[in-house]
Amino acid sequence: MTRVFVSDAILQERLTIGLARPGQDQPLRGWKTLSALYQASLAAYGYRIAPIVRPEIYKADVARRVLGVEPGDWHLAVKPIEHLRPFHYIPNVFVCDWPFAELSTGPLGDSPFFDQARLLRMADAVLCCTDFTRDTLLAAGVERAVTLPPHIPPSSSRPKATGASRQGTGCRFLSVVDVDHLSRQLGPTIEGFAEAARQRDGLNLVIFVQGADAETLASLRQRVVQAGTAQGPEDTISVLGYAGAEAAAGLYDSVDFFLCADAVAGLRLPLIDAMLAGIPLVTTRNTGIASFVAEEAAVPITTERTILDHADEPIARFLPLTGYPPTADAVRDAVLVAAALDDAVRSRMAVIGRETADRRFGLEAFKADLSALSAFVSLETS
Amino acid sequence: MTEDTKTGSGRRPLVVDIGPLRERFYTGIPNVIVEICARLLAEDWLDLYFDMDGRWIDNDSLRRCLEARSGASLMDGPDRFRPARAIRDRLRDTGAMPRTVALYTDHRPPRKLYPREGKIVHDLSMILTPECHPPEAAGMYVLDLAEQIACSEVLFCVSESTARDLTWIFGVGPERLRVALLGNNVDLRAAAQMRALIGQRPVEPFLLVLGSIEPRKNAMLVLQWLSEHPQVLEEVRIVFAGRQAWGQSFASLIEERGLQAALTTGRIVFTSFVDEAFRTALLVGAEGLIYPSVFEGFGLPLLEAMAIGTPVLSSVSSSMPEVVGDCGYYFDPYSVASLHTAYHALKSDRASGSVEAIIARGRQRAEGFSYDRTYEIIVEGLFERR
Numbered sequence: 001m002t003r004v005f006v007s008d009a010i011l012q013e014r015l016t017i018g019l020a021r022p023g024q025d026q027p028l029r030g031w032k033t034l035s036a037l038y039q040a041s042l043a044a045y046g047y048r049i050a051p052i053v054r055p056e057i058y059k060a061d062v063a064r065r066v067l068g069v070e071p072g073d074w075h076l077a078v079k080p081i082e083h084l085r086p087f088h089y090i091p092n093v094f095v096c097d098w099p100f101a102e103l104s105t106g107p108l109g110d111s112p113f114f115d116q117a118r119l120l121r122m123a124d125a126v127l128c129c130t131d132f133t134r135d136t137l138l139a140a141g142v143e144r145a146v147t148l149p150p151h152i153p154p155s156s157s158r159p160k161a162t163g164a165s166r167q168g169t170g171c172r173f174l175s176v177v178d179v180d181h182l183s184r185q186l187g188p189t190i191e192g193f194a195e196a197a198r199q200r201d202g203l204n205l206v207i208f209v210q211g212a213d214a215e216t217l218a219s220l221r222q223r224v225v226q227a228g229t230a231q232g233p234e235d236t237i238s239v240l241g242y243a244g245a246e247a248a249a250g251l252y253d254s255v256d257f258f259l260c261a262d263a264v265a266g267l268r269l270p271l272i273d274a275m276l277a278g279i280p281l282v283t284t285r286n287t288g289i290a291s292f293v294a295e296e297a298a299v300p301i302t303t304e305r306t307i308l309d310h311a312d313e314p315i316a317r318f319l320p321l322t323g324y325p326p327t328a329d330a331v332r333d334a335v336l337v338a339a340a341l342d343d344a345v346r347s348r349m350a351v352i353g354r355e356t357a358d359r360r361f362g363l364e365a366f367k368a369d370l371s372a373l374s375a376f377v378s379l380e381t382s
Numbered sequence: 383m384t385e386d387t388k389t390g391s392g393r394r395p396l397v398v399d400i401g402p403l404r405e406r407f408y409t410g411i412p413n414v415i416v417e418i419c420a421r422l423l424a425e426d427w428l429d430l431y432f433d434m435d436g437r438w439i440d441n442d443s444l445r446r447c448l449e450a451r452s453g454a455s456l457m458d459g460p461d462r463f464r465p466a467r468a469i470r471d472r473l474r475d476t477g478a479m480p481r482t483v484a485l486y487t488d489h490r491p492p493r494k495l496y497p498r499e500g501k502i503v504h505d506l507s508m509i510l511t512p513e514c515h516p517p518e519a520a521g522m523y524v525l526d527l528a529e530q531i532a533c534s535e536v537l538f539c540v541s542e543s544t545a546r547d548l549t550w551i552f553g554v555g556p557e558r559l560r561v562a563l564l565g566n567n568v569d570l571r572a573a574a575q576m577r578a579l580i581g582q583r584p585v586e587p588f589l590l591v592l593g594s595i596e597p598r599k600n601a602m603l604v605l606q607w608l609s610e611h612p613q614v615l616e617e618v619r620i621v622f623a624g625r626q627a628w629g630q631s632f633a634s635l636i637e638e639r640g641l642q643a644a645l646t647t648g649r650i651v652f653t654s655f656v657d658e659a660f661r662t663a664l665l666v667g668a669e670g671l672i673y674p675s676v677f678e679g680f681g682l683p684l685l686e687a688m689a690i691g692t693p694v695l696s697s698v699s700s701s702m703p704e705v706v707g708d709c710g711y712y713f714d715p716y717s718v719a720s721l722h723t724a725y726h727a728l729k730s731d732r733a734s735g736s737v738e739a740i741i742a743r744g745r746q747r748a749e750g751f752s753y754d755r756t757y758e759i760i761v762e763g764l765f766e767r768r
């Protein structure tokens with residue numbers, strides 16, 4: 001059976017057995033989640049999955065024999081661009097979820113791995129998680145870029161679709177952000193929502209911070225207090241954190257809106273989870289999100305184009321990166337618009353969102369998209 | 383040398399940066415540079431200038447250092463040597479600069495100093511396995527590496543593996559790459575003396591793990607293997623020979639795997655640093671060499687073991703298969719199961735006697751690695767001869 005060697009380890013994770021091996025609690029867990037989704041998708045298609053830590057070291061024929069590499073096997077790397085490494089002499093497919101319009105097309109700084117376009121051009125194919133990323137790569141001369149997000153199924157840690165649109169009439173909002181990307185994902189959510197809560201009774205927001213430690217949570221709670229009114233918005237805005245998937249179970253239950261104030265985004269999995277659960281969206285709609293969120297499925301948060309000061313990317317030291325952050329006022333306005341929507345509109349938004357997500361991220365879509373890869377790698381599974 | 387390299391007025395100027403020879407005790411890279419410098423000094427068609435850390439080292443001082451295999455004599459009172467800029471002044475003053483070639487034996491300045499320059503690239507471990515090095519060391523190495531590579535007309539890689547890394551990482555084209563595999567300078571007389579000393583005395587079987595204790599050398603794979611397969615320690619002792627470098631200490635690696643008793647009873651032995659004689663004795667006496675390194679630019683200890691006639695259990699990573707060929711027992715440096723399989727293959731071949739054929743092939747293969755050839759490729763590349 002054809003094997004796909006999957007590499008998703010970076011830095012300390014690439015040390016050999018017996019040394020510290022970061023798991024879910026470590027940075028870049030979003031890439032691990034993405035990798036798991038691709039692995040499950042390829043397994044469902046019929047491929048055998050073989051994890052590999054450091055693919056670039058196996059260069060000789062005998063190395064491939066020791067690993068049992070057969071003709072037709074290929075390598076899938078799921079990690080940030082600067083960490084991509086090849087598996088020499090077999091087809092290399094790189095996953096790219098780059099959320100910015102800018103892509104470096106020459107060496108920058110000290111690292112040769114900051115020449116993003118060159119690295120990506122070394123792949124036999126690049127699987128882009130969104131059309132936005134594919135278009136960015138094509139514009140930079142990465143010709144073998146195709147849009148091929150993984151199949152995103154409902155799971156125990158994700159909400160189950162109700163089968164019908166949600167009929168929520170309350171104003172319970174949920175925001176899920178990653179501790180590694182707080183500045184780009186959280187933005188002025190707290191301040192904007194606090195202002196909305198001052199203007200309309202009954203609004204509640206839960207902010208889940210994936211991977212947050214106690215210090216981060218305390219800092220964010222302090223920010224909630226600082227954004228508060230005499231009524232105490234800390235009762236209106238709750239900041240929670242978790243590290244494991246189990247703690248996320250039920251996260252989406254009883255939620256009326258999913259709030260996303262991202263300045264940039266690639267494949268924003270919590271937002272897609274919300275769509276699959278039939279939760280209406282209140283969201284910015286730029287970069288990757290515009291690729292899979294229909295206008296009719298969301299209450300838009302207006303944004304302004306700007307060069308990001310804190311882009312959460314190592315290459316931002318050398319390459320100015322554009323983002324589209326909202327203001328606190330824009331968040332406030334969108335929340336108030338959403339809270340005032342009637343049931344029929346909410347229901348229509350939920351249905352559109354769920355149908356879009358089902359269509360775009362269903363297994364059938366993955367299998368259909370995978371055929372685009374046949375030009376670059378073998379799709380034989382046995 | 384052919385006449386074309388002697389053309390022009392007199393000898394051909396060659397500036398050689400010999401930075402690695404500053405070490406007090408030569409191992410690894412300094413030993414390679416010794417071989418190259420010794421051959422350069424024997425040429426009569428070259429006008430040689432040696433630069434070490436900004437000092438112009440005269441030929442006689444260098445000869446003494448090569449003989450002693452130590453840079454101690456160069457480092458004691460370095461101010462007695464002229465500044466290296468005097469080399470450039472002389473080449474300019476004599477009009478020889480346009481014909482001058484330079485060889486950098488490891489690091490080089492990130493700017494051009496001579497019309498044609500070559501650099502030896504030993505490995506790209508610092509950039510490909512930064513997590514296996516102290517962060518400050520990896521950072522320093524990478525700092526201007528791209529410029530160093532960009533301003534070298536020719537890059538001498540000590541293995542095909544390193545050449546491929548250069549191509550992938552820096553986009554270096556084949557026209558600038560020369561693969562100059564390292565040579566075999568094993569002192570077989572010393573090995574024979576050790577063998578004679580051991581003679582017919584019973585030596586309890588042991589496997590030797592050569593290499594410093596640091597993440598890249600991957601001794602922990604062997605320790606993990608022993609903790610999962612303790613019966614191995616009833617069959618052979620395991621001797622770890624190498625200095626404690628950086629990262630987790632050997633003692634704590636042992637403790638984490640519950641192997642303290644094996645260390646106490648001598649089933650596991652940790653020698654720390656060993657000198658050349660002790661090292662040779664260990665290689666001669668060992669049932670086999672285990673070399674579990676995650677990444678190498680070449681893999682000299684493997685060549686050494688093969689030359690001596692000690693079978694090798696080799697990591698299948700990077701350049702190591704280029705050294706070992708079909709004369710060893712390979713394993714994946716990330717897999718205990720793979721190492722266990724390799725061990726059993728050796729054990730089985732020992733029992734059947736077929737290991738002798740592998741040892742013989744290994745000896746023959748090792749003889750094919752010659753510093754004369756390494757040198758020839760470097761000279762050809764420097765002076766644009768194909």
